[in-house]
Amino acid sequence: MIRFQGVSLRYGNGPQVLRDVSFELEPGSFHFLVGPSGPGKSSLLRLMYLALRPTRGTVELFGRDLTETPRRELPALRRRIGIVFQDFRLLDHLTVFDNVALPLCLAGLRAGSVCEHVGELINWVGLGHHVESRLPVLSDGEKQWVAIARAIVARPSLLLADEPTGNLDPDLGLRLTQLFAELNKIGTTVVMATHNETLAVRFPFATLRINEGQVAVGQRRAGRLQ
Amino acid sequence: MRRSEWSLPLGGDATDRFLPWIIWLLVFIAAIALVIALALGGAAERWRASQSGVITVELGAAAAGNLPIPLLIDVRLAPTGGATLDQVRAAVAVVAPGAQVDDAGAWLAPLARTVSAVRTVGYGVLALIGLASIATVVFTSTTGLAVHRDAMELLHLMGAEDGFIADQFQRQALIMGFLGGLAGLILAAGAFALFGAMARGLEAPLLPRLSLDPAGFVLLAALPFAAAILAMLVARLTVLRALARLP
Numbered sequence: 001m002i003r004f005q006g007v008s009l010r011y012g013n014g015p016q017v018l019r020d021v022s023f024e025l026e027p028g029s030f031h032f033l034v035g036p037s038g039p040g041k042s043s044l045l046r047l048m049y050l051a052l053r054p055t056r057g058t059v060e061l062f063g064r065d066l067t068e069t070p071r072r073e074l075p076a077l078r079r080r081i082g083i084v085f086q087d088f089r090l091l092d093h094l095t096v097f098d099n100v101a102l103p104l105c106l107a108g109l110r111a112g113s114v115c116e117h118v119g120e121l122i123n124w125v126g127l128g129h130h131v132e133s134r135l136p137v138l139s140d141g142e143k144q145w146v147a148i149a150r151a152i153v154a155r156p157s158l159l160l161a162d163e164p165t166g167n168l169d170p171d172l173g174l175r176l177t178q179l180f181a182e183l184n185k186i187g188t189t190v191v192m193a194t195h196n197e198t199l200a201v202r203f204p205f206a207t208l209r210i211n212e213g214q215v216a217v218g219q220r221r222a223g224r225l226q
Numbered sequence: 227m228r229r230s231e232w233s234l235p236l237g238g239d240a241t242d243r244f245l246p247w248i249i250w251l252l253v254f255i256a257a258i259a260l261v262i263a264l265a266l267g268g269a270a271e272r273w274r275a276s277q278s279g280v281i282t283v284e285l286g287a288a289a290a291g292n293l294p295i296p297l298l299i300d301v302r303l304a305p306t307g308g309a310t311l312d313q314v315r316a317a318v319a320v321v322a323p324g325a326q327v328d329d330a331g332a333w334l335a336p337l338a339r340t341v342s343a344v345r346t347v348g349y350g351v352l353a354l355i356g357l358a359s360i361a362t363v364v365f366t367s368t369t370g371l372a373v374h375r376d377a378m379e380l381l382h383l384m385g386a387e388d389g390f391i392a393d394q395f396q397r398q399a400l401i402m403g404f405l406g407g408l409a410g411l412i413l414a415a416g417a418f419a420l421f422g423a424m425a426r427g428l429e430a431p432l433l434p435r436l437s438l439d440p441a442g443f444v445l446l447a448a449l450p451f452a453a454a455i456l457a458m459l460v461a462r463l464t465v466l467r468a469l470a471r472l473p
């Protein structure tokens with residue numbers, strides 16, 4: 001699903017964020033991306049959702065070498081990825097409904113049952129009373145749920161979430177991770193960055209540990225709670 | 227919660243409401259400059275037409291005497307089949323030997339040159355305003371769209387095609403440009419109505435009549451469309467150029 005080969009990354013003339021990193025994530029896997037604060041978790045995810053090109057090395061996604069994929073074929077690849085950005089990146093001038101519906105709009109789907117699906121999802125994440133609200137009236141926790149709903153609404157085959165529990169209290173963080181685990185069960189490959197390792201150890205998933213420019217892929221292990 | 231079609235106002239962020247105001251002002255100024263240049267050209271043309279074929283007969287002091295005739299006589303030659311200047315000169319020489327016969331065109335020529343120079347300057351000013359308008363629309367659109375960089379990048383990352391993203395922003399620019407242009411045109415029309423009323427009140431025959439021929443009206447009516455299309459093209463090119471720089 002995702003393959004890094006000899007990937008190095010640095011921003012401009014800054015320090016190297018990744019140093020000759022190679023690893024592979026299987027389709028249908030679930031990984032917690034963990035590490036101390038600021039080692040490059042977001043940067044690693046950015047490489048995965050094609051917001052960055054590596055300084056050196058190759059990134060493969062869905063079995064395609066991205067350095068050799070023509071530009072016009074990238075949008076279709078991107079539409080198969082659901083992204084929860086660390087800073088949400090919601091469109092403030094749209095309603096909650098329209099924000100969540102955006103990926104379906106980009107996929108060229110038309111109204112009808114799709115609309116009900118969006119409404120259901122918004123209800124499910126507990127924002128039913130905010131369907132037609134604009135973004136600025138929402139709290140950070142509520143925006144986090146909108147960002148999550150938008151990332152999963154189009155049933156992506158790859159879900160990349162950057163600190164999705166960062167703005168949620170522990171109960172909701174647990175509930176969110178359970179939701180991702182459910183999606184993983186039906187085939188979605190998940191990479192979830194978190195600095196909350198006490199949350200991560202409650203699930204039987206492998207870790208992707210990043211530290212000082214190196215990435216180590218851990219083993220899947222038995223969880224304490226599931 | 228049913229909608230006939232997905233069409234989210236993705237480019238409809240409130241931050242570039244500046245564009246219609248700029249366009250409003252530019253179209254207003256351009257409309258006024260256009261009307262003045264066209265009207266000046268028309269007035270010069272009409273005036274020259276009225277003066278061509280006029281011959282001035284200046285009677286000398288000898289002929290004037292006590293006769294109740296004016297010292298200057300304008301002779302209008304029939305456009306076709308009439309007398310020529312020489313024939314008039316010969317005829318006058320018989321009755322008033324000292325009289326001088328001049329072709330109006332002779333002294334009109336420098337005046338006509340002046341009028342056409344003024345008209346050329348008018349068109350020059352109009353061209354400059356046009357260039358300034360284009361530059362301003364380009365500048366305003368580009369800076370306005372810089373505010374949308376985040377939204378553009380987001381749509382790009384979510385897998386929107388470049389053309390789709392450009393459509394969102396160019397549609398907005400088209401609407402804004404047209405509304406601004408229309409407002410400018412309406413205000414210019416108001417200003418001319420006011421000017422016309424004032425000119426009538428003054429009964430000042432020296433003020434040129436600001437009348438336009440149909441072609442002038444077409445040009446004037448085209449201003450808001452030109453502004454809208456310009457804003458749209460600039461938006462499209464700006465967005466596509468910004469997207470091309472993204473990975």
Ligand SMILES: Nc1ncnc2c1ncn2[C@@H]1O[C@H](COP(=O)(O)OP(=O)(O)OP(=O)(O)O)[C@@H](O)[C@H]1O
Binds near residue numbers: 017037041
């Ligand atoms: N756009 C950028 N330009 C320059 N340097 C950057 C940029 N983005 C990140 N960095 C640097 O790269 C390093 C890794 O940043 P990154 O945001 O990927 O870390 P992170 O693990 O996600 O941090 P956090 O735990 O705070 O979310 C940091 O040193 C950061 O300063």
Ligand SMILES: [Mg+2]
Binds near residue numbers: 042086162
């Ligand atoms: Mg981060």
